[in-house]
Amino acid sequence: MDLRLLSSFLAVVEEGHFGRAAARLFLSPPAVTQHVRRLESEVGARLLHRNPVSLTPAGARLVGHARGLLAAANAAMDDMADLVQDRESDTVRPLRVGIMGHGSAELTPAAINAYRRARPEVPVELRQLDFTEHVTALLQDSVDVAFVRPTPDDERVLADVLTTEQRIVVVPETSPLADARELGAYLQDIADLPFFRLPSHTPRPFTEYLYFHDEAQRRSAHYALTPQEVLTGVVTGCAAGSGLKSFARYYGWPGAVYVPVLDAPWESSYLAIRADDSNPEVRIFRALTIALAQELGPLVAR
Incomplete structure (x- = not known):
């Protein structure tokens, strides 16, 4: 289950209003409405009455589970943050981001800015990649993550689809x-x-x-x-x-x-990383980028 759907559902419950919930989550009201509808579709029951907003019996039952799941997820992220902090030395290694061309269009700066907000203590270095560095920039340890196209054909590299375009x-x-x-x-x-x-x-x-x-x-x-x-x-x-x-x-x-x-x-753009990279910052950047791709990817392809 997508935790973002639970977060939107709880925000509507606590605010008693879709618009106020959207403002609190820095989302648009249609996005919050869509999240609630998707959640209702997944659980197979209506969770909220509209106009005015109130819980259905199924919604009231889900509230406790939703809070527990989100609390567990937050605890896991806090634990990971503690682990990362423990491993950091006085000199923090920058995250090196390679970008081929314009990367994944609007998704590229969105992902970089989201990472900077989430990990302000980690410097980010941007490097423009030329067409010959489709794989070598990662394999030669010139960058830690790379926005490339098409998918690298190398088992030493993992790649996630971000956008698909004409x-x-x-x-x-x-x-x-x-x-x-x-x-x-x-x-x-x-x-x-x-x-x-x-x-x-x-x-x-x-x-x-x-x-x-x-x-x-x-x-x-x-x-x-x-x-x-x-x-x-x-x-x-x-x-x-x-x-x-x-x-x-x-x-x-x-x-x-x-x-x-x-x-x-149609062809796709990708976020590529080294398959054996254990750097927790790479995992954080990858997770943030994939989450944003689910939200912004369809808009980029228009």
Whole structure:
């Protein structure tokens, strides 16, 4: 059972009002209403009367259990916090966060800010990753967590899906394909685009993602390792690029046109960590990010 649903339910019970409960939880009233409905669906019974708010018999019975479960969860988190504090030395090791491109769009800064609020005593270092560091940044211990796409194909890395989005291509405004910016294009329409090249040591999953899993995809002579280099090649007519739909919100360059690829499979962005990493800060960051992805992920994909 999702503890957030119980928290919203108890807030409504204690406040006697959905709006006041939402303000207390820093959520929107529709979000609190949805949490209560999901909880009612899970337990199979109506828990609250509306207008005015009052407990049903089932709701009254659940209140005690809900408080006990939340108290136990809080106790567990306090115990973990004590453990982490005991292990900390005078010099606190920073949490190193790697971000490929724009990461997981709006979810990336939301996760970093949530972690900073939860663990203000731990410094956070941000590092921009280029396309060749899809896996190596973690395996070479350059970062502790990484926002990447697509999923790393390496058993030494664990990855959680954060967002799933439509694919796009980026072309210069002089390209014939630019006219499809509103209606979109199909894979057959982009087969002849001169996509930029990647160094030979770029991980294969990223190369396949970039070229839509088309081994015969035409290549430009132009190399690129970062979104900025991609867009420089695009607006100068040297190459085309590809990405996720949210790329357009973060890189609105004059002269670059973003065209949806209607029949390309949607792709996901991920939070990746080392599979054998025992750092408790990594576990905390991962848990916070996954929780936020459940809330914000669908919004990012729009």
